[in-house]
Each structure stands twice: as C-alpha cells, then as structure tokens.
Amino acid sequence: MNEKVSLKTMLSIVAVALVSFSGIMAETAMNVTFPVLSKEFHTNLNSIQWVTTAYLLAVTVMMTTSAYLIKRYRSRSLWLASVIIFMIGTLIGGFAPNVVLLLFGRILEGIAAGIAMPLMFNIVVATVPFTQVGTWIGLASMVVGLAPSFGPTYGGALVDTLGWRSIFFILLIAPTVSLLLGWKTVGSIERHPLSKTFDVIAFVLLAICLTASLLLVNQLESGTVNWTWLITALVTLIGFIWRGLTSTHSFLNLKLFAQVKFVSLLLVISISMFIMLGLNLIIPIYLQDFLHTSSFWAGFSLLPGALLGAFLTPVFGRLYDLKGAKLPSYLGNSIFTVSVFIIAVWSHHLSLVLIIGLYITFIIGRNMSYTSAQTAVLADEKESNKADATAIVQTLQMFMGALGTTVGALLQSESGVANGLQHFSWLSVGLAILIFGLFASYFFKNRTTK
Structure with a gap:
C-alpha cells in the first residue's frame, strides 16, 4: 500500500527545513566577507574567523541537546523557538557595530540551526509513511544541501553591491516564509514520556569536549598541537562517557x-x-x-x-x-x-x-x-x-x-x-x-x- 504524504505534512517539513537552510546559508555566505569585516572592524583575520567558528560551535553543541528537547517539548514549540531565535540573531548580526555583537548574533543563528536541523529529520521519520521515508529524507537533505551551493555566490554578490550587512537582512525572507508555511501546518509529533530530568553535567562535559576539539583542530592548521586543548578534550570525553553510562538523568x-x-x-x-x-x-x-x-x-x-x-x-x-x-x-x-x-x-x-x-x-x-x-x-x-x-x-x-x-x-x-x-x-x-x-x-x- 503506497500511502500518500499529506499537503500539511509536506508544508511542515519545508517550513522547518527553511530555518536549517537559512542557518547554513548564513555560514557559507559570511566566509567571503572576512577581508571586508577585518577592515571595517580594524581587527585581524584570525579574530574574524570566529564568525564561522562560533557559529559551528553553537550548532554542534546545540545538536547534542536535540534528543532531549524533542522528547521534552512539542515540535511546534521548538520550530517557533528556532525561527524567533534565528530572526533575533540575524537582526543583531546585521546591525552589529562591533565584532562582539556580530559573534553574538552568529551564535544565536547557530543555536536556531542546531534546533531546526535535527527537528526536520525527526518530523520526517515520525510523519511520513515508511514506504516514502527515503524520498522525504532526500527532499529534506536537498533543501539543506542547496544552501552551501548558493551561499558563497550569494555572499560575494551582496558584498560587492549592497554591502555585507545585506547578507543578514535578505536572509530574513526565509524564516518569514517558514512562519507563513508552518503556522497552521507544523504540529506535534508523537513523543515518548520523559520522566528524567536533563543531565546538565553530561551536557557541560560534552560541550567542553566539542569546543576543545574544534579549537584543537583549528590550531592544527598552524602545524602545532595545543596540548592544553588535547588534554581537555580527552578528559572531558572520558568524563562524558562515564556520566552517560552511570547517570539516571536524560541526555544522549x-x-x-x-x-x-x-x-x-x-x-x-x-x-x-x-x-x-x-x-x-x-x-x-x-x-x-x-x-x-x-x-x-x-x-x-x-x-x-x-x-x-x-x-x-x-x-x-x-x-x-x-x-x-x-x-x-x-x-x-x-x-x-x-x-x-x-x-x-x-x-x-x-x-x-x-x-x-x-x-x-x-x-x-x-x-x-x-x-x-x-x-x-x-x-x-x-x-x-x-x-x-x-x-x-x-x-x-x-x-x-x-x-x-x-x-x-x-x-x-x-x-x-x-x-x-x-x-x-x-x-x-x-x-x-x-x-x-x-x-x-x-x-x-x-x-x-x-
């Protein structure tokens, strides 16, 4: 039996995918702005690179919480939160008068994308008939996959014409469309009862481990190993594994x-x-x-x-x-x-x-x-x-x-x-x-x- 996917389900998937698309688009579009940002904010490229690094850290760390969030909160609430957080972060980034506020805006965008991307795939597997789940995971992946294709071209064209701030302002179109498509279509998917509380210690240990690991990886580009980051990553990883196997709280x-x-x-x-x-x-x-x-x-x-x-x-x-x-x-x-x-x-x-x-x-x-x-x-x-x-x-x-x-x-x-x-x-x-x-x-x- 070849069950059909309802129009409501289709629109809900697209609505959540648009937030993921916006986040990745923002990341890849900003990569071409580094020389311009360096001159405008009178700082070196190493500092400006945190515009991307901070975003990646926020996305990665936020994704670790997605399993708990999806079990604990309604999918509609998570989608609305991702849209609102992304729009606030994008506005802060667009109006940012200094690097600190620009980084804060990027972190908020990363948090939003870190909520939306796992949510999108969970909605697909929860609402699409099993006989069509491959097709719809493919469609969801396509929406996200198009973002890095267009991002550098989109960013480069705007930097040369309307200026780097326009990258943020024009990106607001996608979450706005997400709101229009999803307001009446994004509902709640089936959730399994969750009696356990969130394991803050496990989250902190994994967040430190991932942050130290990415900082270690970035440091490798200079051809040296930062032993502080390496030891921190290993110790917190061991601590996270031990906590995950012994804790009665919920995380991963x-x-x-x-x-x-x-x-x-x-x-x-x-x-x-x-x-x-x-x-x-x-x-x-x-x-x-x-x-x-x-x-x-x-x-x-x-x-x-x-x-x-x-x-x-x-x-x-x-x-x-x-x-x-x-x-x-x-x-x-x-x-x-x-x-x-x-x-x-x-x-x-x-x-x-x-x-x-x-x-x-x-x-x-x-x-x-x-x-x-x-x-x-x-x-x-x-x-x-x-x-x-x-x-x-x-x-x-x-x-x-x-x-x-x-x-x-x-x-x-x-x-x-x-x-x-x-x-x-x-x-x-x-x-x-x-x-x-x-x-x-x-x-x-x-x-x-x-």
Whole structure:
C-alpha cells in the first residue's frame, strides 16, 4: 500500500527545513566577507574567523541537546523557538557595530540551526509513511544541501553591491516564509514520556569536549598541537562517557554505540562528510594557485556538482524506497571511489573542465551512498531511539566536516597545492574502501538480526 504524504505534512517539513537552510546559508555566505569585516572592524583575520567558528560551535553543541528537547517539548514549540531565535540573531548580526555583537548574533543563528536541523529529520521519520521515508529524507537533505551551493555566490554578490550587512537582512525572507508555511501546518509529533530530568553535567562535559576539539583542530592548521586543548578534550570525553553510562538523568543514549548496525552507518555518514568538505576547501585553492584560474571560476567549479547532487538527492531517496539500501549504498560508493581515485592519479594534470566533471561524478556517488546511509540509520531505530540517533548523527558529521577542512588545509600547507590535493585524494580512496567494509558490516548484521 503506497500511502500518500499529506499537503500539511509536506508544508511542515519545508517550513522547518527553511530555518536549517537559512542557518547554513548564513555560514557559507559570511566566509567571503572576512577581508571586508577585518577592515571595517580594524581587527585581524584570525579574530574574524570566529564568525564561522562560533557559529559551528553553537550548532554542534546545540545538536547534542536535540534528543532531549524533542522528547521534552512539542515540535511546534521548538520550530517557533528556532525561527524567533534565528530572526533575533540575524537582526543583531546585521546591525552589529562591533565584532562582539556580530559573534553574538552568529551564535544565536547557530543555536536556531542546531534546533531546526535535527527537528526536520525527526518530523520526517515520525510523519511520513515508511514506504516514502527515503524520498522525504532526500527532499529534506536537498533543501539543506542547496544552501552551501548558493551561499558563497550569494555572499560575494551582496558584498560587492549592497554591502555585507545585506547578507543578514535578505536572509530574513526565509524564516518569514517558514512562519507563513508552518503556522497552521507544523504540529506535534508523537513523543515518548520523559520522566528524567536533563543531565546538565553530561551536557557541560560534552560541550567542553566539542569546543576543545574544534579549537584543537583549528590550531592544527598552524602545524602545532595545543596540548592544553588535547588534554581537555580527552578528559572531558572520558568524563562524558562515564556520566552517560552511570547517570539516571536524560541526555544522549550512549547505548546506541553498542549497536554494530548504528555505528557502521554513523561512520559512513561522518567519513562522507569529512571527504566532501575537505575537497570543497582544497579544489578552489588548487584551481587558483596551481591552474591560475580566476576566483569566479574557482568558486563556480563546485556549483554544477553541488546543484545536481542536491536535486538528485530525492531521486536517490526514492531508489532506497523502491530497492532498499544495498543497491544505492554499493553503487554510490563505487562511483565515489572511482572519482577520488582518478583525482589522486591525475592531480598534477587536471584542467578546470575535468575537475568540474569529476566533482559532478563524485557528488553523484557520494550523495547516493550518503542518502542511503542517512535514511537507514534513522529508519532502523525504534521510535524511542530516533531522536537520540538523529542528535548523534548530526553532531558527529558536523564535527567531521570541520575536521575534513582542517586536514585539507594542513596537507596543502605542508605539501603544496597539487601534492596536497593528491595526498587528500589518496586518503579519500582509503576511506572510501573502508566505507565498503562498513556497509558490508551493516548488511551482514542486518541480515543476521532479522
């Protein structure tokens, strides 16, 4: 029986997705404003980079609370909170007279996006019929996936015409549309009774661990290891694990990490994000510094692949619904592996046209296997575990994305632009082969548990 998704459900998903879209759009659009902001606020680029780092920290830390929030509060209340917080943060950022207020506005935007992104996927798995969940996770991913495609172009165009503040003001259109679409459509999804109180200690330990880890990762770009951040990250991680296994309060369900199926797909999703964001950083630098293309063509090189990949994501989700996870997982990762292998072998002999073609191929394969893994990791879980699974998946892939950009920057700074691309591509080939093993582990365990 092929149940239909109601118009109300469709509009509610789009309404929540628009807040996620706005948050990611704000992040990627602001990356091109750093030189302008540095001059306007009379500060160095290292300080201005916190405009992005503060946002990523806020998103990552907020995502860790999403499992508790979704169980504790109505989805409509969470959606309204994310819209209001995002609009307030955007207005503060747009009118900010100094870096401190600009950072505060960015943190509020990150908090809003950290609420909205996990909520969007939870609404999909809770309201969409099982036979169509892959399609709708694909559609939700497409909305979010379009943001980093348009962000740099959107930001660059506005900086050159209306000024950097207009990036914030025009972004207010998306949450406004979200309010119009969602006011009568975003309702409450089924929640499981939650008698436990929020585990503040576990949250603080994980927040410190993630913050220290991201600061450690950023520090690695200079080629040195900050032992203070490393020790802090390790100690708080151990403390968080101990607290999670012994506490009677509610935060994240760490017992999910005892499930081979869950961990296998979690690693697939995280590695996929690591490779994609690493290449997204390396390729434009390679084009400008090694092939001597213009900044426009360097940025444009990723756009066709990103757009095509985003629009095909719902198709890959539908393939999952019709054929199951195995076909898109193995086929997608095969395309993914071949594309990074070619880049690794030909890294010193690539052209702009060839890079555009290879990146399109890479994104098609990557999105096919990624969508399959992301759908399966949520669809396989019991209803009571879906919120925790979403929170863990979203948090780890956000962190791995940041790690991918750092490793990419490190390899290029240490080995040179072309060698850096080659080394990262060979690393990607090895990780892509590992993904085959992770998929095999998942399907073997999936077969034996049925």
